[in-house]
Amino acid sequence: MPYVDLYSSDDYASIYYRTTSNYDNVGGFDPDKPTLMILHPLLLDSTWLDNQLGDPRLYLHYNIIAFDMRSMGQSNCKPSAKHDSWVDAADLGLCCLRLHLPPCHILALETISVNAALRFALLFPEMCLSIALCSTPLSVEPRQAYTILEDLVQSWAFAEDLETLENAMSGVVKLLFGQNCDPDFIDLIIAYWETTFPPSRRQCLIETVGVLLNRAPLEAEAYEQITQPVLIVQGERNESHPHKYSETFPKHLKNARNEPVLHPIKGAGSSFSIVPGSVSTANHALVKFLSRLPPSRSDIIPPNQSVYERMKQALDRLAFLVPGKENTWDLDPISPLSFSCLHGDVVKLQLDCLDNANFKRLRAFDPLGPDGRPIQSPKLRDEHWLKSCEDGISVAEYAHSDGVCDVQNN
Structure with a gap:
């Protein structure tokens, strides 16, 4: 199976990946093509990247690899309160080093993937040829959005x-x-979430959303260290990531090669990276x-x-980039958790949340039926236009206010 196992004394993660090569592995990469790494949107996974992986403008000219980030998709990890974008x-x-990947172009789709x-x-500049960012988020989550999403x-x-x-998921x-x-x-989206993030897996859900809500902004000096195109x-x-912010964001990237390129998509909203029409325009911009x-x-x-x-070098570079992270000499470079930059009070808060989520989670409500598929909402069942009559035949009907069904005749 296409997994990269990352293990250390205090952490374990098994990172799932997909490729467009034969036999779905890195060994099938065409050495004459560049490599493109794609990072999926928040609370989704690489199965939602068919609009990118299936675009001939990309897969015919690039070796493509897409990772499921820890705590999402088919990746598995030990729950940790230290999980952040670092x-x-x-x-x-670590995945690039373990797989012996060549330097890659990066396509990041929204929020935590962009971060x-x-x-x-910043940590592995020689591994990154360029960066394409779809839906650049604000440096920190707005307080109102933070409260609503948390609830x-x-x-x-x-x-x-x-x-x-379903009401919570819809929100x-x-x-x-x-x-x-x-x-x-x-x-x-709701059907997917009911399968991958049911209440019994609420630790993964809370850990993932915590990466978004508790993120810390990069320092101005750190942005200046980004030299890739x-x-x-x-x-x-875009309602969640206003377009006006994307217009000011390039000003932070003073040393990016060739100056940052801003490509607005007319009429596109917050989810354009998984909407066929808008994502085709985004793919065209990427190819160009x-x-x-x-x-x-x-x-x-x-x-x-x-x-x-190499990981020790990355840890030393992190100490240079992030104030307060100077004392890294006693940290294990092989452990991704050593790169966490969360403050102690945030770690404690997230640890309490994870412990609370773990309590009785195996006895939590299960939205899946015996066949492993989401149970259809009673509301949706009542609104279905095919109704079964007494003889067992399904016909097109409409419901009167008194609850009596009549067959619609021509």
């Missing part, structure tokens, strides 16, 4: 019935992807951006340094 960046660095990509480029996730994690669970969809989401899109793709109707960069190869060769030595 830990995600360390995960990616992880920027930190990866919705709490209702989701500890829901005791299907109606409460999260509209908050993250915009208020004008298509109803079918909402149903699709940068593309910023932003939806003009990458075509202007120098060609690169994808030779799979062992690195010159050991994994320990």
Whole structure:
């Protein structure tokens, strides 16, 4: 199976990945093509990247690899209160070293993937050829959005019935992807979440959302250390990540090569990276951006340094980039948790949340039926246009206010 096992004395994570090569492994990469690494949106996984992995403009000209970040998708990890975007960046660095990946172009889709990509480029600059950012988030979560998302996730994690669970999930969809989401899109996301983030897996949910809510902004000096070419793709109707912020964001990247490129997408909202029409425009912008960069190869060769030595360098660089992280001499470079930059009070708060989530989680409400599929909401069942009559035949009907069903005749 395509997993990278990252293990140390205080941490364990098994990171799942997909590729577009034969047999779905890195060994099948075409050495004459550049490599593109894709990071999926928040609370989703690499199965939602078919619009990128299946685009011939990308897979015909690039070796593509997509990782499920820890605590999401098919990746598994030991729950940790220290999990932040620096830990995600360390995960990616270790995966690249373990797989002997060549330097990659990075495509990061929204929120925590964008934050992880920027930190990866800072810690492992020789592994990163360029950075494409879709929906650049604010440096910190706005207080109002923080409170609303926190309340919705709490209702989701500890829901005791299907109606409460779906109402909370619906609220999260509209908050993250915009208020004008298509109803079918909402149903699709909810069905996925009921399968991957049911209340019995609320530790993963709370840990993942904590990475978003408790993020700390990068220092101005850290942004100046980013020297790779940068593309910023932003939806003009993005509610959660306002377009006006993306216009000011390039000013932070003073030393990015060739100056950052800003590409707005007209009419696109918060979820354009998984919406077929908008994502096609984003892919076109990415292909155009990458075509202007120098060609690169994808030779799979062992690195010159050991994994320990390279991760120790990354840890030393982290101490240079983040104030208060200077004392790293006693930290294990092989452990991604050593790269966490959360303050002690935040770690304690998240630890309490994870402990609370673990309590009786195995006896939590299960939204899946015996077949392993989400149970359909009674509300949706009542609204279905196919109804079964007494003879067992399903026909198109309408319901009167008195509850009597009549067959619609021509």
